[in-house]
Amino acid sequence: MIILFLCFHLFIKKTFHTEIFIAAKPEQVWRVLLDGSRFQEWNTVLVPIEGKIEQGNKLKYEMTDQNNNKSIISIKVKKAIENKELNQVGGMPSILTFDHKYILRPEKNGTKLIQHEVDRGIGMLFWDSSWIEPAYRRTSENLKKIVEEGKVQ
Numbered sequence: 001m002i003i004l005f006l007c008f009h010l011f012i013k014k015t016f017h018t019e020i021f022i023a024a025k026p027e028q029v030w031r032v033l034l035d036g037s038r039f040q041e042w043n044t045v046l047v048p049i050e051g052k053i054e055q056g057n058k059l060k061y062e063m064t065d066q067n068n069n070k071s072i073i074s075i076k077v078k079k080a081i082e083n084k085e086l087n088q089v090g091g092m093p094s095i096l097t098f099d100h101k102y103i104l105r106p107e108k109n110g111t112k113l114i115q116h117e118v119d120r121g122i123g124m125l126f127w128d129s130s131w132i133e134p135a136y137r138r139t140s141e142n143l144k145k146i147v148e149e150g151k152v153q
Contacts, residue, residue, distance in 0.1 A: 013120040016133045019112060020140040024147045026083040026104040026111045032147055033086060033102055042142035045135045046073075055080040059088075066131035096123030113140055 022029055032038060036048040044064060049072070051059030057077045064070050079087035084104055091097035096119065103114040115136045119129065 012122060012124045013118055014124055014129055016115070016117045016119070016129075016136060018115045018133060018136045018140050020137075020144055021107065021110055022113055022144045022147050023110040026106050029104055029111050029113060029143070029147050030083045032143060033104075034080075038146075042146050043139045044142070045139060053077060053080065053086070066135070091119075091121070092123075094121055096121040096127065113143065115140060 032042070034053050036053055040047045046061045046063050049060050049062050051057050053059065055077050059075050059077065061073050061075055062070055063073050073090060075088045075090040077086070078089045078099075079085060086102040087099070088101075089097070089099050098117055098119045100117040101115070103116065105112040105114065117132070117136070119132075
C-alpha cells in the first residue's frame with residue numbers, strides 16, 4: 001500500500017506554466033509580489049489572510065476556484081530570494097501537493113515573470129485543474145498592469 005501511494009505521489013503530476021514580460025525592474029515587480037495587503041488587487045486566486053510572506057513562514061490563504069468557491073489552504077514559503085524567486089509549497093503528501101514558484105528574470109527593458117507549479121498526488125485523478133493555468137495567466141496580467149501603471153508603493 002505504501003509503495004502504491006509513493007507511485008501516485010511520484011508519477012501522477014500536472015505542471016502549470018505561464019510567462020509574461022513586465023516593463024519594469026525586478027525590484028518593482030518583487031515589491032508588489034510580496035505585499036500581502038495588495039494581493040487581492042492582482043491575484044484573484046490566492047489571497048493571504050494570515051502570516052507574512054518570508055522564507056520559512058507558514059501562511060493561510062483564501063483560495064477562490066473557477067466556480068467562485070472559497071477555501072482556506074496552508075502554505076509554507078520554501079524559498080524567498082529577493083527580486084528573483086518566491087517558492088511556496090503545501091497540500092497533503094501523496095493526496096495532493098503543490099510546489100508553486102514565481103520566478104523573476106531580468107531582461108532588457110524589464111522582467112520576465114514566470115509562474116511555474118507542479119501538483120502531485122492521487123488527488124490529481126479526481127480534481128479538475130483545467131482552470132489553474134488560465135487563472136495564473138490572469139493574475140500575471142493583473143500584476144503587470146499594476147507594476148507598469150506605476151502603482152508600486
